[in-house]
Structure formats: C-alpha cells, structure tokens
Amino acid sequence: MYPIMFLVKASVTLLAVINCSGVHAYCENNASVKLSSYKYKYKSQVIDDASDIISMTVDHRISKATCDYTDSYGFRGNKVWVDNGCRAVFKICYTKDAGAYCQHKTSLRLSSNGYQYASQILDDAAIVTSMRVRHQISKATCDYGDSYGFRGSTMWVNNGCRAIFSVCFRKGTSVTVECSSRDYKPKVCKIPTNGGRVLSVVPEKHKSRSPCLPGDSYFHTDKVIRVTNGCRAVFRVGIKN
Structure with missing residues (x-):
C-alpha cells in the first residue's frame, strides 16, 4: 500500500493542509x-x-x-x-477491527504464476480498505506486505502466492492522471473528480528514474496532484462519487 501525506512546504499555499491530518479522508x-x-x-x-x-x-x-x-x-x-x-x-x-471500513465486500482469486508479480484493479472501487487470505491455493506462503497487498484500488500478489482473497472496499470510480516534474521543477495537475471526493492517489506507472514517494515528491488534495523532485508518473486516483 502507498499512503497520502498531509503537509506541504509553506511556499505552496495551494496544498497547505489535507483533511484528516493528511492520512486518509476516512x-x-x-x-x-x-x-x-x-x-x-x-x-x-x-x-x-x-x-x-x-x-x-x-x-x-x-x-x-x-x-x-x-x-x-x-x-x-x-x-x-x-x-x-x-x-x-x-x-x-x-x-480497530477488521471490518471497521468494510462497506462493501467481495472475493476474488489472484495468482503469482511463476513467482512473478501480478496485479488487478478492483472494478467499482475508489479504494481497497482490507485484503485477507480466504483460501490459499499455492504451496508458497501468502504473507501480507511480502507476497500480497493493495494500493488504492489495486491489489497485487508476488513470490508465488496464489489464493482466494476476501476484499473490503469503498465504492466509487478510479481514473488515471499523468503528472510530470520536468527538470525537477514542481508541477500541479488537475484531477477530474466531477464533484467527487478523492480517497486514494498512487503511482500506477513510473516514467522517471527519480522515485515518486508520497509526501516527498508527490502530494494531493481533492482537486490536484502536485509532483516535484523529478517525479514523473501515471497516477491511479480513487474517487468517491
């Protein structure tokens, strides 16, 4: 999972504060x-x-x-x-409890065939809030954070993990936004929310050698993404309508 930061340098007044002390809106x-x-x-x-x-x-x-x-x-x-x-x-x-944010729940199968990384975007989800092994199929272990996990509305498996997972999520939509800090200069990119609330922003495809790290080289509000320090990426944005 990749989290959302809460403060930006004082010179950037547009992104001064993000709700909920900058963690997640919920x-x-x-x-x-x-x-x-x-x-x-x-x-x-x-x-x-x-x-x-x-x-x-x-x-x-x-x-x-x-x-x-x-x-x-x-x-x-x-x-x-x-x-x-x-x-x-x-x-x-x-x-505080596993079902605290389980507004909607589904089961799905994910497989790291050949011990390769595999991911899947959850349709109709703005953000995944929990992911647990319901039935392990592989001989390889499925350990949270090591061989399976989630970021925004995307779930992933790795290191040979194959299992049926129980997934909790918040309904919504997700869109992609490309934003690039060229020559290490800050860049602000608009998020097409259509009046919705942004619940997650994670890099889906990196386009730079410089890393895109939350709170360091990218930030967001409900309206924009701001990148800096050479971060260039396509971001997956989860929106609650």
Whole structure:
C-alpha cells in the first residue's frame, strides 16, 4: 500500500493542509509514533489497539538519513517499522477491527504464476480498505506486505502466492492522471473528480528514474496532484462519487 501525506512546504499555499491530518479522508483512528533506526538497524513496533494499519506518513524527520517509504520505513498488519538510519515521528492511520471500513465486500482469486508479480484493479472501487487470505491455493506462503497487498484500488500478489482473497472496499470510480516534474521543477495537475471526493492517489506507472514517494515528491488534495523532485508518473486516483 502507498499512503497520502498531509503537509506541504509553506511556499505552496495551494496544498497547505489535507483533511484528516493528511492520512486518509476516512481516517477515524490515528496515532503519532516516534521510531528510530539506531546504527542503521531494523526496528519495529506494534500499534496496540490496531487491527490493520491503513497508512503511515512522516510527520517530522529527526535523522540526517532519509526516510523513504518501503525502503527505510513501512508497515505490515498492525506493526510499523524503520530501517537504514531513519528516525522520525510518524502519523499512523489504522482500523480497530477488521471490518471497521468494510462497506462493501467481495472475493476474488489472484495468482503469482511463476513467482512473478501480478496485479488487478478492483472494478467499482475508489479504494481497497482490507485484503485477507480466504483460501490459499499455492504451496508458497501468502504473507501480507511480502507476497500480497493493495494500493488504492489495486491489489497485487508476488513470490508465488496464489489464493482466494476476501476484499473490503469503498465504492466509487478510479481514473488515471499523468503528472510530470520536468527538470525537477514542481508541477500541479488537475484531477477530474466531477464533484467527487478523492480517497486514494498512487503511482500506477513510473516514467522517471527519480522515485515518486508520497509526501516527498508527490502530494494531493481533492482537486490536484502536485509532483516535484523529478517525479514523473501515471497516477491511479480513487474517487468517491
């Protein structure tokens, strides 16, 4: 999963604040947690009353080492982690029970044939809120965050995982928006929401060598996506109508 950040540099007044302390529009449970990868070692912590963590974003970086999502920090289930020298205060959005945001539910089969990555966009979904193994088919294990997971309205499997999954989601539509920071300059791109509310924005196809990281090189509101630091990508935007 790739989360949404909440603050932008003061010089960019258009994107100054995003609702729900910048996590997700439907974030009803959030916590502020300080995590430190001392001597560049891996460190993890369980969020005690959380069933599933929905997003994790940097509130304030303390270390000189960068804090990059999936490289030096991330989450899995109800656990958050840091590595590679990252030290920061993080904003955590989570659910207290597995069905808290299960407004709509479906079952589907996904297969990582030949141990290859495979993904599928969930039709009629603005955002997937949880994904659990209902019946494992493969001999290879299906571990959340390692061999299966979700980002926005897209679900994925990898490393040989084949299973039938139970998926909770919020109904809506999804559109793609291409936005490019050329010569490392900021660029603002309009989202065609038609009056709807944006629930998720994730890079679907990278077009740059520079990474597209939430809160670092891309941000969003209900109306626009802003990219910077050389990020160029096609974004999948989930919209609640």
